[in-house]
Amino acid sequence: MKLAVFVLFALAGPALAEGLAAKRVIRAGTVLGEADVIAVRAVPGGLSDPSEVIGREARVTLYAGRPLRSADLRAPALVERNQLVTLVFRAGGLSLLAEGRALARGGEGERIRIMNLQSRVTIFGTVLPDGTVFAGGR
Known part of the structure; x- marks a missing residue:
């Protein structure tokens, strides 16, 4: 009886962090909810924690797919x-x-x-x- 050995190699590479972006065009003055954001590849200065976004108000028009930054949002x-x-x-x-x-x-x-x-x-x-x-x- 032969024993088959399978070896899996994981390619080591940098882990890609997730950031947040607007799911659709959101007008300034709109309070963001969970349905308004999607996960995207993180960018420097972008927000990645949903608690920093949900319940905040858009300061400017937010475009679909564009990463969210703290300067784009404010308290309602x-x-x-x-x-x-x-x-x-x-x-x-x-x-x-x-x-x-x-x-x-x-x-x-x-x-x-x-x-x-x-x-x-x-x-x-x-x-x-x-x-x-x-x-x-x-």
Whole structure:
């Protein structure tokens, strides 16, 4: 009885990492879901972790098959342009609230311009998770 020996050789080579790309054309302002992305060959600066993409908003138009980069995405907008928002200013134990008009769209943590409706002064503020805008202080 002869014993047949089979030897398998694995060709050693660099492992190809996977990146993420848009599955279809996605307009700016669209929040991405799992069905909007596909795996592609990774490129330098491209995103590869789905948690960095799913639930984020397209900052620019994303084209099918083109790798996604962090600069292409942002936090979903909580404040729309021309929306009335509450401005918050804190100094020590004092909090001042005022009504303002957003002059740009913005997501959580983004700095946007706001016009104070009482004084008509334009200021910058940071969008908070509840959609109010922190205008300064501590």
